[in-house]
Amino acid sequence: MWLEDMYVSVFAGTPTVSQSISGYGTFSSNDFGNSLPLKVPMQPGACGLAGTMTPGNLQLASYHNTHMPMKTSCKISTSFTNDITQSATTRFIMGVGYTKQD
DSSP: OEEEEEEEEEEESSOOTTOOOOEEEEEEOTTBSSSSOEEEEEOBSEEEETTEEEETOSOOEEEOOOOEEBOSSOOOEEEEEESSOOSSOEEEEEEEEEEOOO
């Protein structure tokens, strides 16, 4: 099995003036063929100003042809590291696509 595609986005729980969301997502698993985690930059999945939010304005970031070997049964952990301190909560969404090798 191969991990082929990764999809990432991040959302501010509450939009705050002059606070950007910028960071990276991490995919890690003991079931990967490599012990190093996969790190990808993340972009906001919504934009807003002064307390208003418009979700889904920006395209979901995706990374393809990763070719990370993985076991047939694989538990993948995800995390988000924000490079800019937020005063409000931040939520993230991460997903994967995989192909089975016969």
